[in-house]
Amino acid sequence: MNLAPTEEQKLLIESVERFVEKDYPFEQRRELAASELGYSADHWATFAELGWLAIPFPEDQGGLGGSITDSCLIAEQLGRGLVVEPYLWTVILGGHLLSRSGRGDLVEQIATGVLQTAFGFAEPTSRYNLASVETSAADSGGWRLNGHKAVVFNAPAADTIIVTARTAGDPRDEEGISLFLVDPKDPGVTLRDYPTVDGLRAAEVILEDATGELLGDAGAAYPLVEETIDRGIAVVCAEAAGIMHTTLQMTREYTAQRKQFGVPLSKFQVLQHRMADMFNLTEQSISLSWVAAVKAESEDSLERARACSAAKVFIGKAGRQVGQESIQMHGGMGMTEEMPISHYFKRLTLIDTLFGNRDHHQRRYSDLLDDKRFAA
Amino acid sequence: MNLAPTEEQKLLIESVERFVEKDYPFEQRRELAASELGYSADHWATFAELGWLAIPFPEDQGGLGGSITDSCLIAEQLGRGLVVEPYLWTVILGGHLLSRSGRGDLVEQIATGVLQTAFGFAEPTSRYNLASVETSAADSGGWRLNGHKAVVFNAPAADTIIVTARTAGDPRDEEGISLFLVDPKDPGVTLRDYPTVDGLRAAEVILEDATGELLGDAGAAYPLVEETIDRGIAVVCAEAAGIMHTTLQMTREYTAQRKQFGVPLSKFQVLQHRMADMFNLTEQSISLSWVAAVKAESEDSLERARACSAAKVFIGKAGRQVGQESIQMHGGMGMTEEMPISHYFKRLTLIDTLFGNRDHHQRRYSDLLDDKRFAA
Amino acid sequence: MNLQESPELQSFREEVRAFLADNLPPDIKQKMEMGQSLKKDDYQRWMKILAGRGWLAAGWPEEHGGPGWTPAQRYIYDEEYGRHSCPRVLPFGVTMVGPVIIAFGNEEQKAEYLPKIANSDVWWCQGYSEPGAGSDLASLKTKAVKENGHYIVNGQKTWTTMAQYADWIFCLVRTSDEGKPQEGISFLLIDMKTPGITVKPIVTMDGGQEVNEVFLDDVKVPVENCIGDENKGWTIAKYLLGHERTGIAEVGKSRRQLQRVKDIAAAETIDGMPLIEDTAFRGKIAEVEIELLALDATILRMVSAEGAGKPPGPEASLLKIKGVELQQAITELLLEAIGNYGSPYIREAMDHGWNEPPIGPEYAAPVAPHYFNWRKSSIYGGSNEVQRSIIAKMVLGL
């Protein structure tokens, strides 16, 4: 029982930290976010070289046999630098779906940095319900898909897109959901690309008689989808914890150098106490994201769900307060596109809506209150 | 359209203010709360003399034909002095039920100060649902009542107790509820008296084949019960607004005289800003209680319900924050029975649970969102 | 105490309602309802329409071109105005420099400037903030030196909203370094066409370009353009902070925005039912709505007191704090309501006339940028921190 990084994990943390500090100045992040691709292919190759992309996969699939906890510790450091590279989408979501579906061939390509993936799990009216799938797949000597997958992150850069589609059942049934690989260049697949408010890339993916390659067993994908999204939640919570850390840091530094009425802002007691609250929220977010990381690979799906939803609720709330306070204390300067703080704020804000917001996960968590195994 | 006291109302306010300031020092309140009766019969006679008890009743029932707004303005001032006399229970609840039921004879006795009443509307498992009535009444040549009315304020001093009882329908039906007068000295009536945490008196009223005198039509009392409790809400909101006013005043004064680290507490920016929040909450509570007062006698029951529930929600929340902050800023002193502030805090806390707490009224209010006539 | 409107007020309300409904150009109305960006021309057209009716300078006395309304009329006007999807009346002329000229200007200045404001002939902007000054206004550094009947002004202003469109700017400048920092400040009116003025946009985090830096480089300003006495500008600055406070909460606009939350929540689905039927979300709407009622009641109380001759004091800081907090809470509810579609960001999608189909529902595009943009409201115009300190000191005497 030890909620602290191992010696090996410390080395990993240091290597990501070094990358962010030396190779990822904020100006570069700004340029990458505005570039055609939306991230740096060179950096991605570096991630592959350093083994970061291979970590969570089993060795027989070309991975390093690491844990999701390792990935979370990477994500926490990437969050500190507000890194835009598609680690979450390709490695954590796509990689896990492929790995669990026995597609070691593709996992190996992810690990070596040559394959980008995206996961379309949401639809225009699904909101945060993963079982709300209206996209349909029919087998007529090969699967054909029809439907609309909404806000698919990293789809513009993806070599292959994984989507949920219904092969049986009613709109919100957990049974009858299947996973398919679709090729973005397939004539039945239309992508409408766009940037997102937090500097990433996504697309609406429209499927019109698109060719799909079934992943795993037909109709039985829901548990894997939920598990994958829970892992995504652990990773994005770690990213958020890293963002909060830097946000507090920036606020401390700004208020210490900025004077008002002849005194640095950091000497105003009101701001001191509010920064103390930011500190408390940030530290607890880090702690809880670590617990979620460890439990994200629990074999007990209830324990996993509980820990991930709890972290998402807490970090959604903490991120809101830490983000808003940081802008308020930066005053007018915090409102500008020029200051990095505003970008940290935007990402932190949008993380709450990713994979289900605070309300969604508070409901999911409290629904688990009934379970006998549950005790605070 | 004028949300300000009229000249007449100003005189009324001044007379109550004068009474509280001159004749109601806090030490007396403490003694009265601890006395056998729990309030002062002399003060009650004074209230009658000054006409305060007659104000909201029609002239043909011995009243002064005033409004519930007048009563609210009285209650706000009484709240400032944390007055324990049973104005709310006898005049606002009992008086209104009797007045609307055509019992001018009893109303006149209330107006002259010779009759005390209590209203038993709650039961052990009813929580805040006024229609949740399990006490039953059967007519066998005279009504006989059986049941348990919970936490009936002023019952220990009441000459007559008004209760809800079911004469038809299922436990939570609005139809089938009737009002009865019962005599506390009736052998079928058992009172278990007790003081309350906020310095008042109440009783559990157990009815075992108790004789009841029907008030109004059998089975049709629910609208009057709801209207009466809404008026009670307006009055208790006004009382709470008055309490908050004094609470803030005391906190200002205490922090101004109490030094810490060589400086008066009131000079600490953190406390200044928190007192500014207390001010904002207090002022808005006063404003909203005035609106509730005016709308409490609206003929449109939806408008009435909306305004009273809104006020109860806001004042429940504001009272919680203002109360807790006042204790925190008084430090250890605020924790003592000796300091008046702790008594203001206790009353403010309990007002939230009276007639339905914040959650209850937020639900009631949001259920009204559907109504076509509703617009913010 | 009563909430009944007199027949006169009722018919006044009808008159306002009818005028606004009949005269708001449909294209502007549509932009407002979709939350799209307004252009210079949109503001100008609408303000001219109001000016034509004599209602642009709504808070002014009749003698200077205002309607001369009572506080109660003004309250009703604000309420109705907020209920309709009208563009805001830009405050720089009508509620800022205009009242200053009325209170402190000489007869020539009044005759020169006031009619052009009331008629919307001139676009004003505000030159208060400076880099590094923030809430500490008195630390301003822009210098004005008197030379042969002119001031020569040098310095830099910032956060100047819509300076790119402005014909004139009113500035606080330093005319003396003696005494306390508050003592050497003067209030100048400057023609934006004067040589030496450069405007540079500041891009805000929502991608907007509404605010600017204004550089003043040896700008020649006639001495007649000084309002009030030289070195007495601080009195004017304080006057301005205290003026027109009951309108500051923008309750009417918040009501309209909350209605938008309800409309969107009725259109969005959660587990197959409308979001507005979800207990948690309904509860949040109810919470904000109740707070809005409390704020509105407080305004009405102040308006009633004002009608009885008691001008609003520093208590009005309450209105700024709560008004802004509720506006911000509503931008959060909007963002929550649209779920996954808070993410897409296509700048042009916020412009009227963008021809492509929307990403997700049509109402989604401006929501997140608006949330980001509106964080400014608790910072500018006297930050919420400054307002709390005003209450603590001026009202509570702490």
Place this chain on the structure above:
Amino acid sequence: MNLQESPELQSFREEVRAFLADNLPPDIKQKMEMGQSLKKDDYQRWMKILAGRGWLAAGWPEEHGGPGWTPAQRYIYDEEYGRHSCPRVLPFGVTMVGPVIIAFGNEEQKAEYLPKIANSDVWWCQGYSEPGAGSDLASLKTKAVKENGHYIVNGQKTWTTMAQYADWIFCLVRTSDEGKPQEGISFLLIDMKTPGITVKPIVTMDGGQEVNEVFLDDVKVPVENCIGDENKGWTIAKYLLGHERTGIAEVGKSRRQLQRVKDIAAAETIDGMPLIEDTAFRGKIAEVEIELLALDATILRMVSAEGAGKPPGPEASLLKIKGVELQQAITELLLEAIGNYGSPYIREAMDHGWNEPPIGPEYAAPVAPHYFNWRKSSIYGGSNEVQRSIIAKMVLGL
């Protein structure tokens, strides 16, 4: 990083669990579960039982009579302890004066006092606060003047918890007026039987009489009773504030109390269904429970760091703030849960052995008084304001 307990820790947990379950006297357990008042004897009996097992001084090293546990063992012990309905171990001896004597006492003092604390032979109380001092501890006025091998102590202490039962009191006293206020303070141990000591109860707003004023009137204290150097008491006071912080949040107790909320909410009805099925109330329980998880995770992180040799620093102020906020939030949930029955107040109903039937449900009587009483927790032991300032200054360097 892992959350698996080693087999050793698992069996340790079993051992703790079994001991607590088997040895807590049933009458004390019942009082705890009903929230009734504990008497002096209840505390003493229970602390003697723990002492008998060697677990009373849970944080002490073995050489002084403690179990010498690792931080992880201590964490598990605290967790299990909180899970059972055990009375709290009074901190004055075991976690306050004991560690001070261990750190600053001489050999004679250690031999004299420590065994009696570890065995629960002596009841201690704390003489820190004074009237008018509050969080500003250094402004204390109680004076100790040295005379013929004794200090003569005069002054007044306040908020002294359970002084009426105490055998000894440890006091901060002023032994010099020179230098900064922090510099002339000494730490004295005083036998409560010494002539000149008067204890007067303070009634708190919940009706309780747990705290007291302690008057010291020419009280003779042998100079050997000074811990550490004369005039160096401030160092000790600071040490005490920083000691034993990970236990301060009382997460285990909050968990148990939250379980009580759930039990009561399962028993209470709302519109015919159990309150716990009400969406709003469930949501509140979930919210507190999630915050408790976050706090617990933070403690575990600190414990893990401590196990690796990094002692808890001023970050531990976080634990005090959040621990207390959650305890208070739970007292509010309890009050909400019981609805109308928050009002009745019969002092005796909170005592064990009260023979009359309860007013309303049996669990209701102590709820409101407990809520009132627990407001103190954000005031004493370094108020939440002081803790925030510690974080701001010591952790964030503001």
